[in-house]
Amino acid sequence: MTTEAAGTESPSALEFLVLAKDCVSRPVLGDITGRWGTLVLLALREDSLRFSEIRRHIEGINEKALSQSLRALERDGFVERHAEEGFPVRVEYNLTELGATITDRLQTLVDELYSFMPDVLTAQSDYDRKHPAI
Amino acid sequence: MTTEAAGTESPSALEFLVLAKDCVSRPVLGDITGRWGTLVLLALREDSLRFSEIRRHIEGINEKALSQSLRALERDGFVERHAEEGFPVRVEYNLTELGATITDRLQTLVDELYSFMPDVLTAQSDYDRKHPAI
Numbered sequence: 076m077t078t079e080a081a082g083t084e085s086p087s088a089l090e091f092l093v094l095a096k097d098c099v100s101r102p103v104l105g106d107i108t109g110r111w112g113t114l115v116l117l118a119l120r121e122d123s124l125r126f127s128e129i130r131r132h133i134e135g136i137n138e139k140a141l142s143q144s145l146r147a148l149e150r151d152g153f154v155e156r157h158a159e160e161g162f163p164v165r166v167e168y169n170l171t172e173l174g175a176t177i178t179d180r181l182q183t184l185v186d187e188l189y190s191f192m193p194d195v196l197t198a199q200s201d202y203d204r205k206h207p208a209i
Numbered sequence: 210m211t212t213e214a215a216g217t218e219s220p221s222a223l224e225f226l227v228l229a230k231d232c233v234s235r236p237v238l239g240d241i242t243g244r245w246g247t248l249v250l251l252a253l254r255e256d257s258l259r260f261s262e263i264r265r266h267i268e269g270i271n272e273k274a275l276s277q278s279l280r281a282l283e284r285d286g287f288v289e290r291h292a293e294e295g296f297p298v299r300v301e302y303n304l305t306e307l308g309a310t311i312t313d314r315l316q317t318l319v320d321e322l323y324s325f326m327p328d329v330l331t332a333q334s335d336y337d338r339k340h341p342a343i
Contacts, residue, residue, distance in 0.1 A: 091323040094248060096268035100326050104319065108242035114228060134230035150340075152332025173325055173332075180318045185238065187314060189225040191307055192234050198286025198307075206284075 106147040107177055111136055115144045116170065116178040117185065119154065123169035153177060240281040241311055245270055249278045250304065250312040251319065253288065257303030287311060 091100040106112050111133070118124065118132040130141055145168060148154040153174030159165040170178055188195075225234040240246050245267070252258065252266040264275055279302060282288040287308030293299040304312055322329075 091326050093319055093322075094252060094267055099330065100319075100322060103326070103329055104247065104322060105244065107318075107322070108247055110239065110243065113238065113242055118228060133228055150333055150336040151329050152336075173328055177318070177321065177325070180314070180321060184241075184311070184314045184318065185227055185234075187311065188227075188234060188238060188241070191311070192225050192237070194307055195237055195285050196233065199284055202284040202286075 103151050106144075106151055107153065107181070109144075111140050111144045112148065113181050113185070115141065115148060116153065116174065116181055119168060119170050119174075120178050120182060123157070123167045125165065125167055129168065148174065237285050240278075240285055241287065241315070243278075245274050245278045246282065247315050247319070249275065249282060250287065250308065250315055253302060253304050253308075254312050254316060257291070257301045259299065259301055263302065282308065 092098050093101045093104050095101070107116060114133045114136070115129065118129050124132065126141065126145075129145075130136060130138070133141070136144075145154060145156070149156055149168075152171055155169050155171050157167045157169070159167065226232050227235045227238050229235070241250060248267045248270070249263065252263050258266065260275065260279075263279075264270060264272070267275070270278075279288060279290070283290055283302075286305055289303050289305050291301045291303070293301065
């Protein structure tokens, strides 16, 4: 729950609480789950990819959103950016060990979501029938 | 990967792909992971709560964001809204079975994130030192 965690030597996991507004863990949760974060991590799960390849993997993401998301994930230590020698310079992104662990959890969540989707679609139809748009 | 899943009788989990722009699973992933979705689900994990109680649990959420998030999660079948008899009417929100399962996964993810936070904070400091703000 602490905002001072950043200043201490080795904060314990107990000091964090995403429900607390100023906890440093909340923006990190946002980075990995926000509008694009999860999709970027999932796209990098199998292989390291170039920027343009990630864009192709994630339909509908624009350049700015992808570059912001990659920067945030790199800053958090979940993604690494490698610039290989050569011309033109080849830049690739890959998951770090931390990033891979988090991404495995996200994949589990997404796989579970897929298995629930039939129920979700039924719930959505029921809801929409009961709450018709005006 | 299909957008027609909603129209079929019992779509299999294999038909969904969050990386595909029009897949019906992508907005649902957004509902459970988006800016507030995860926090709303986590807040409801222990107990059913009234609207004002959820607001107190999630520091910084405003009324509009909470009500949109609850509506989306209710529509997806993850949250139930109960209005109890009486005056004033007492409205409570609780997780459905589906919602509880998804929330358990989110809690696992968040617990893991807490354990990683010391490394994340170190990574952030390193990054900020290498990329000083202009």
